[in-house]
Every structure is written in structure tokens, then in C-alpha cells.
Amino acid sequence: MYQVQNPATGELLRSYDQATDEQVAAALDSVAGAAPVWADTPIAERAAVLSKTADRFREQREELASIITVEMGKLRDEALFEVDLSADIFQYYADNAASLLADEEVAGRGPAAVITKRPLGALLGIMPWNYPYYQIARFAAPNLLLGNTILLKPAPGCPDSAHALQDALVAAGIPSGAYETIFASNDQIATVIADPRIHGISLTGSERAGEAVGSLAGAALKKHVLELGGSDAFIVLDSMDGGGPSLDEVIEQAVLGRMENTGQACDSPKRFIVAAEAYDRFVDGVTEYFAGLKAGDPAHPDTTLAPLSSKQAVTGLLAQIEDAVNKGAKLRTGGKAIEGEGSYLEATVLTDVQPGMRAYSEELFGPVAVIYKVESDDEAVSLANSSPYGLGSAVFASDEARALAVANRLEVGMVGVNVPADTAPDLPFGGVKRSGVGRELGTLGVEEFVNKKLVRTPAN
Incomplete structure (x- = not known):
């Protein structure tokens, strides 16, 4: 059930219908169809969308903070800090776009052998409730910059913040289909993972969720990042x-x-x-x-x-x-x-x-x-x-x-x-052992769902 229930009072404020199978299929069609268009959009234009998203967060910080205080009970000052941090993440990737996506010459070969960074395509993000903006921002910002499109499943308890983040991206000018939010069930997500048009999966959540998603992603031969628990x-x-x-x-x-x-x-x-x-x-x-x-x-x-x-x-x-x-x-x-x-x-x-x-x-x-x-x-x-x-x-x-x-x-x-x-924003985040696999944020944030394509030309 996707709903907003204030944990400070127990009051059920809003409920949302779970997506139908047809709605999930349409959202998947949308992000898959937008993938080649977004990938071919110049880097500067993609970066501009991220920068405008950061601006939107700063302009609406009070309203955005109120949403997550009600959704999951976050203290007001902490909610404001999360909004500001999320804005900073979008801004970091916008400001550093050229260096983060620059081609790399293979040592000793010069321009005759270059590694380029290209997007994989449509990605699936499965997000938790405890940091409703920050967790999405650290996944979405580097991958949107890279040129990947995103199908995003938020936590069932945080539908309003998920809508607010997508609204910010739309207001910033992201093309239709490049980012879609779905209120899907676990069974529907399993179907999405298996779809060949999804090229990577990122999950932040529990060990149990990580085991389930990792197993499905592995069976489908999909790259995945799992940010799980910690002690x-x-x-x-x-x-x-x-x-x-x-x-x-x-x-x-x-x-x-x-x-x-x-x-x-x-x-x-x-x-x-x-x-x-x-x-x-x-x-x-x-x-x-x-x-x-x-x-x-x-x-x-x-x-x-x-x-x-x-x-x-x-x-x-x-x-x-x-x-x-x-x-x-x-x-x-x-x-x-x-x-x-x-x-x-x-x-x-x-x-x-x-x-x-x-x-x-x-x-x-x-x-x-x-x-x-x-x-x-x-x-x-x-x-x-x-x-x-x-x-x-x-x-x-x-x-x-x-x-x-x-x-x-x-x-x-x-x-x-x-x-x-x-x-x-500039510090890589991630762990080892049962805390998961992969990294987010910093320079490593664009290194997970990327096609590091080798391009060779005749040597001079």
C-alpha cells in the first residue's frame, strides 16, 4: 500500500492506488523509448537539467522538508538538511560534468586508444523510506548526467516526496520518459528486472531485499548496486x-x-x-x-x-x-x-x-x-x-x-x-560484506552503470 501515515500521530493522510500491470508496462516503454534520445542529448544540456533541479530544491526547501517530516517523522532541521544535501548532489554532478565524463587515453597509446563513458540505457531504482530525497538523488543525479534513463520505485511510505522529486526534474526540463515514478508491487518489480530493456538495477534497503533483487538481477545478467544495512x-x-x-x-x-x-x-x-x-x-x-x-x-x-x-x-x-x-x-x-x-x-x-x-x-x-x-x-x-x-x-x-x-x-x-x-556529494559511499556491493556519489557515482567503451584508431 502506497500511503502517507504520519508516524508522529498515527494518522493516515493519503492513500494511492498501486500501479496496474498496464501502467507499469507503459512506464517501462516510456523510459526505454527515451533512452536513446537522452543518451544523445549533449552533456551540457543534461547538466543544465541537474542544475535547475538543484535550484528547484533550494527554492522549495521549506515545502519539501515539510513533506518528509510528515511522511517519515524526520526532525525539521534534519529534513531541511536533507533537502539542501540533495540539492548539492544535483549541483555537484552538474558542475563537474565535463571532468566526470571526459574520455581517458590508454596509457602509452595516446589518442589511438581512448576509453569513452557511455550510458547503458534504462535503469531501475528501488529506494527506501529513511532518506526520501537523498537516496534518490545520489542514484539519479550521476546516472541522469551519464545519459541513462530511470524507472524509480519509491518506498511505499514516501509517495509524496517521490512525486515532488519527479516534479522538480520535470520543471527543470527533463524530457518526457527520461525519469518515471511507479507505485509498483514486488511481483511487478520482478517482471521489470527480467525485462531486457532494463540494463541495471540499484537498490537501497534491507539485506532481505538485497538478496531478492541481487538474485533476480544475477539471473537476468544485469549489473546491480546494493546499498544495504550497517552496524x-x-x-x-x-x-x-x-x-x-x-x-x-x-x-x-x-x-x-x-x-x-x-x-x-x-x-x-x-x-x-x-x-x-x-x-x-x-x-x-x-x-x-x-x-x-x-x-x-x-x-x-x-x-x-x-x-x-x-x-x-x-x-x-x-x-x-x-x-x-x-x-x-x-x-x-x-x-x-x-x-x-x-x-x-x-x-x-x-x-x-x-x-x-x-x-x-x-x-x-x-x-x-x-x-x-x-x-x-x-x-x-x-x-x-x-x-x-x-x-x-x-x-x-x-x-x-x-x-x-x-x-x-x-x-x-x-x-x-x-x-x-x-x-x-564528492565522497564515495558504499560498503563490503553484507552491507552491499558497488558505490555511489563522488567520482565513483558515474562508474557503476556505464559502458566504458574502448575506441581505437590507427596510430600516427
Whole structure:
């Protein structure tokens, strides 16, 4: 069901009909038919569409932010930040179009052997609910620049933001058929993946969704990018008294990172691995911050604890928390649903989590922090790498060289050294292990769904 249900109140605001098979077929015909036209559109014109889309986002930032605050409960300031970041992504690819798509001469052969970057054709994007604009922007912007066309399936809970993004592209002048949104079912998407006119699939979502889409794409011999879950490690190697940020600053970065989007981010820090000498101060600092968060209307400036996406999300997290506590984990604060119609959960801190508890190996997609004590750098690395995920991480130490040495041993796709993990238009995003395959954003964002065509001419 594609619908807007405010997670802060539980109120069902709007419902949309699922696309018929005929509507899905028509949308597929449209993006496939537009593919050669868009591919032959000059790069400068494609870049201009992206730039105008960025302008549209900036002009309508208040309205666009309100849409996602209602759809999925995002705090107002965070919603505005997401709108601005999405605009910056479209602008980055517009501004760097010439360099990103430039031909590359094969070393030693000069102009006699050149690698050109050409589009593959029509692509399918399957997007999640937690960052309704940003997730689409980081897939759509580089691929539209490249000349691919896009068939986009949004999350069922975010139809209004999906419409708003397509409206922005249309207002910016994108040709008919180059970008189409469909409210499709899983079965209909399976049919789309199998269609030979679709040349690539990008999914951001759960492991289960990634396994299903990856299997279908592989069977159809389609290139695919999967951005899946994460259980990022945030490692503190000492008391931070000898240099770099102070421990108080590190704690602030930890709690802000964990609570972004109410903890509903694949790349937010979820496991805090802290040296024994800093452990007690770190636990006390995080616990105090979490206990002081104030639940309320996410549109109100005084609210610091937003709702989760749904009652089901609250129920799932409570089950993970209760499993840990029943098996011996220590609950420092939180651990309960907040009564009312909204989908609220108290911000929660767990310590003494051990193997065999769900919280040890599963992703906790919400306002829950798990803090571990370690006695050495080797123990920190071993614990961090014990996760089935490998998205991002951050390492802090008074000695930056020490932090870098640990960072280089971590099995992840992204790592910050004395800085928190972050995202930006020019920074590649992606992970390893069960966090997915492929990269988005930065220069790598145009490298996934591209035909790197070798063109040879007679040598002089």
C-alpha cells in the first residue's frame, strides 16, 4: 500500500492506488523509448537539467522538508538538511560534468586508444523510506548526467516526496520518459528486472531485499548496486587527553551521529567500542544525553526525539532490546515504547552485550546505542570486524597515526580518522560484506552503470 501515515500521530493522510500491470508496462516503454534520445542529448544540456533541479530544491526547501517530516517523522532541521544535501548532489554532478565524463587515453597509446563513458540505457531504482530525497538523488543525479534513463520505485511510505522529486526534474526540463515514478508491487518489480530493456538495477534497503533483487538481477545478467544495512563501529582508543578532539567532543559526535534520523540510518554509528580508560566517562556521557531527549512533534523546534517510521519498527527494536536484557545485557537508560498514537521509542543505551544476543550481530535500526569495553587496539579491531556488515566506521585516538593504523585494519568501505563518518556529494559511499556491493556519489557515482567503451584508431 502506497500511503502517507504520519508516524508522529498515527494518522493516515493519503492513500494511492498501486500501479496496474498496464501502467507499469507503459512506464517501462516510456523510459526505454527515451533512452536513446537522452543518451544523445549533449552533456551540457543534461547538466543544465541537474542544475535547475538543484535550484528547484533550494527554492522549495521549506515545502519539501515539510513533506518528509510528515511522511517519515524526520526532525525539521534534519529534513531541511536533507533537502539542501540533495540539492548539492544535483549541483555537484552538474558542475563537474565535463571532468566526470571526459574520455581517458590508454596509457602509452595516446589518442589511438581512448576509453569513452557511455550510458547503458534504462535503469531501475528501488529506494527506501529513511532518506526520501537523498537516496534518490545520489542514484539519479550521476546516472541522469551519464545519459541513462530511470524507472524509480519509491518506498511505499514516501509517495509524496517521490512525486515532488519527479516534479522538480520535470520543471527543470527533463524530457518526457527520461525519469518515471511507479507505485509498483514486488511481483511487478520482478517482471521489470527480467525485462531486457532494463540494463541495471540499484537498490537501497534491507539485506532481505538485497538478496531478492541481487538474485533476480544475477539471473537476468544485469549489473546491480546494493546499498544495504550497517552496524558501524565507532572506536575510541584512549581517553583523548594527549591530542585531537577531547573526549567530551568525541562523545558529542557519537551521540549526534547515533541519533541522526532517530538512529534510522544505515551508516550511523551503532556499536561504540571504547578503551577501558575512557569507558566509564563515555557511557555516562552518552547515557545522560539519551536520557535528556524530548519526544514530540518532529516539526516543533523543541523536539529532540522524533518518532520511528512505524509501530512495527518500534515493536522490532523492543524485541531486540528485550532479548539482550533477558540474556544479561545492562540497560542504562530507555528500553520502552512511549505511550500514545505515535511510533516513539525511548532512546536506549545497552552495555555488556555478548555473542548470542541479537543486539550483538543484528543491525539496530533506531535510537539504540550498544557500548563495549576493550583492553587493546587488537581487541577493538577484532570486535569491529566480527560484524557481518562492513559499511562505515570511525576511529579516535590522541595519536592520529595510531587511529589511522587501526582504521586501515577495518573491513569497511568508509572510515573516518578522528572525524565522524559523513556523507557529501564528492565522497564515495558504499560498503563490503553484507552491507552491499558497488558505490555511489563522488567520482565513483558515474562508474557503476556505464559502458566504458574502448575506441581505437590507427596510430600516427
